[in-house]
Amino acid sequence: MGTAKTEIFSTQHNEIARFAKALGHPARVAILQHLFKINTCVCGDLVVEIGLAQATISQHLKVLKSLGLIKGNVEGTSVCYCIDNENWAKMKHIISNFINQDLNTQSCC
Amino acid sequence: MGTAKTEIFSTQHNEIARFAKALGHPARVAILQHLFKINTCVCGDLVVEIGLAQATISQHLKVLKSLGLIKGNVEGTSVCYCIDNENWAKMKHIISNFINQDLNTQSCC
DNA sequence: TTATTCCATTGCAATATTACGATTAATTGA
DNA sequence: TCAATTAATCGTAATATTGCAATGGAATAA
Numbered sequence: 001m002g003t004a005k006t007e008i009f010s011t012q013h014n015e016i017a018r019f020a021k022a023l024g025h026p027a028r029v030a031i032l033q034h035l036f037k038i039n040t041c042v043c044g045d046l047v048v049e050i051g052l053a054q055a056t057i058s059q060h061l062k063v064l065k066s067l068g069l070i071k072g073n074v075e076g077t078s079v080c081y082c083i084d085n086e087n088w089a090k091m092k093h094i095i096s097n098f099i100n101q102d103l104n105t106q107s108c109c
Numbered sequence: 110m111g112t113a114k115t116e117i118f119s120t121q122h123n124e125i126a127r128f129a130k131a132l133g134h135p136a137r138v139a140i141l142q143h144l145f146k147i148n149t150c151v152c153g154d155l156v157v158e159i160g161l162a163q164a165t166i167s168q169h170l171k172v173l174k175s176l177g178l179i180k181g182n183v184e185g186t187s188v189c190y191c192i193d194n195e196n197w198a199k200m201k202h203i204i205s206n207f208i209n210q211d212l213n214t215q216s217c218c
Numbered sequence: 219t220t221a222t223t224c225c226a227t228t229g230c231a232a233t234a235t236t237a238c239g240a241t242t243a244a245t246t247g248a
Numbered sequence: 249t250c251a252a253t254t255a256a257t258c259g260t261a262a263t264a265t266t267g268c269a270a271t272g273g274a275a276t277a278a
Contacts, residue, residue, distance in 0.1 A: 002233025
């Protein structure tokens with residue numbers, strides 16, 4: 001175990017969970033927030049900015065990249081990262097649709 | 110390790126991550142979705158509905174309850190769960206504010 | 219009381235995640 | 249060419265998560 005039984009859930013539920021999981025670590029939230037804040041691509045200063053070891057940041061970037069939320073471009077000896085607008089929008093819709101549900105009735109308990 | 114270094118991140122980033130993490134498992138997504146769908150409290154049929162062992166469901170419910178997203182009421186020999194509207198709204202705002210950010214400029218890469 | 223039902227908790231095994239030092243690969247600058 | 253810089257990857261340790269069988273506690277039904 002330790003592995004989620006994804007096969008018993010719908011594609012939709014698995015997809016919501018996959019995106020949510022990627023946002024489920026403060027370092028990844030901080031990375032994404034920084035990319036939004038500086039509003040351009042980030043080349044190299046993420047390690048300083050976030051305050052974790054280089055290997056650790058690289059691992060978090062890999063998670064975000066593998067989901068498509070960010071993309072990286074090699075610029076000489078450094079790599080520049082930025083939000084992938086298209087996939088970010090896709091994630092936004094999937095998560096929003098889920099969390100913006102409202103109860104039609106009062107909770108009974 | 111295996112433990113996130115939450116102390117180096119802002120309260121806001123940690124809070125976003127905490128909520129996102131709770132939504133980061135398809136079983137918990139399915140549980141919440143079911144609670145919205147039937148639009149009232151659920152007494153006892155979650156194990157059948159989701160298809161995991163009773164102990165496993167109980168554990169997922171505990172995660173959701175400890176974050177305040179759901180609440181449970183004892184009704185005789187069973188327990189009824191429902192969405193906690195107040196905390197759900199709080200989560201909704203926190204997550205929405207984060208994911209609804211838009212880039213002012215084109216990505217440079 | 220005794221059996222039953224429902225659910226939480228405990229204990230455990232398998233796997234995943236987080237973090238980092240060390241190494242490697244690629245590029246640039248001298 | 250050779251050092252320096254940057255970031256990915258490897259290896260490893262510590263901890264967290266997932267899942268389930270077994271157990272236990274609380275309420276109900278007989």
